[in-house]
Amino acid sequence: MSGKLFKNFSFFSATISLILLIAIFTTLYYYASDAINTFGFWDFITGTQWEAGEDDEGGIFGGAIPIVGSLLTTAIAMIIALPLALGIAIFLTEIAHEKLIKPVSIAIELLAAIPSIIYGMWGLFYLAPLVQKYFGGAGIGLFSAGVVLAIMIIPFIASITKDAMNTTPNVLKESAYAMGATKFEVIKDVVIPYAKTGIIGSIILALGRALGETMAVAFLLGSVMKFPKNLFDTTTSIPVILANTFSEAEDLELSALFYLALILFALSFIIISLAKFYFLRNKEER
């Protein structure tokens, strides 16, 4: 009898992810429905105005600027993070002396453990002044946000890529070495092709993380409702506009913010599902 109860409890617990997922989509849609009915889909994602009406009645809200801002910061972060993360993974799997692997891995994992608000503080007070000194501008802006975001996702990409690379059978590598291949050639022609799906999966997963990351960039992007003019200009992104305007918004503006949250959730859901279902499946069985 209690066995049955236990099984039922654990089954219910297992369905909680599904329930939460449906609840999140429904709740966000419910609160966003005002904005969805008023602006539709295309007008909203291409609209560049974000202005509340008189006495908070109505107003025009378009999500183009935060959407573009999100995509740009994510793209910059990926461009910076990718080579460095691959370098770290290669270092840990193919180059490092056995005694070095453990401490370096722990250091990289600790980097992933630091709360994102700390990255934000550090970025605002240390990175932004440096960027300002060497590149001009306000210090805060797309580039600074991209760099901090990159530092945050490097450990994710590095750790999954490392695991994928470690699955390469030694026999394959040794055969290549026996043919006279250099370390780089073994990595390029044996290890990376073998670990390809895992690497792509980690990249897509990091993409999803970067897209939704809030606190690290909330200080650094500038939170200004305009398209950036250059790499060092300020702008905003979906998480940043949510973090900075949500608590004061009312009526249609609040609904428009829920709409942005819904778009963000749908985007990251699609990206992460792609990574999980297509590239990282059966990672335990491998």
Add this chain to the structure above:
Amino acid sequence: MNRLIVNKIIIALSVFSALFGIGVLFWILGTLTIKGIVSINWHIFTHDLVEKGIRNLIIGQFIMGILASFIAIPVGVAAGIYLREYNTNKFGEILRNLSDVMMSAPSIVVGIFVYGLLVDPIGHYNGFAGAIALAIMMLPIVISTTDSMLSLVPKELREAGIALGGSKHKIILQIVLRAAKVGITTGILLAFARIIGETAPLLFTSANNQYLTFDLTHQFPSLTVSIYNLANYPDEASINLAWAASFILTIVVLIINLLGRYITRNKG
């Protein structure tokens, strides 16, 4: 000769990447320590935010984190057990993947979802909503750790249990779960370290409180939300307090992390 040079360059770049990663870690920890230590004094531990201290913030953050753990751990471990021990069909596989997807859900969206669910209907921010938001962040991590730790328990242990005539749930609870105890504990510690440092899920759920309170039905003090607010103030004193809070938060998070790793190493 050319390919040997290319090889050297790539190795150098790879070593540089690793040095960069370690360098950034020490840079962040170094600045935190320098900024934090000069701002830490006895006053901030004995006073609340209203008197430029962080006592109520530490207590508030901790209470919400513990409450979230009380919700997320039993449900998460049970879900992990279902996925590994009972699940035999395609539906379970889908649930497992969905849980992985939930693990990467944007934290700000989780906060806004809980705002819609538990703050807007009630009419004001409350600490309970904050704990629920943290629990939602924690749950997928606990599920996935339990699932993968149970997968490491050898099949023979389960078979031995069956041979002794144990019923399925007895075998799971008394044999399999015990064998995976250390790994699951580590996973839970890491999950706790993760949520205790979260800010975005709390911004619109618990919000913040300047005073010490244990009333979870109203605005609740939060260390991370305070760091976010304080760092935006123009005055030196507020920013220094933010550094002190950041330093303490990071130390706690990293110690829990290292503790988790230490437990596994000693038992594994």
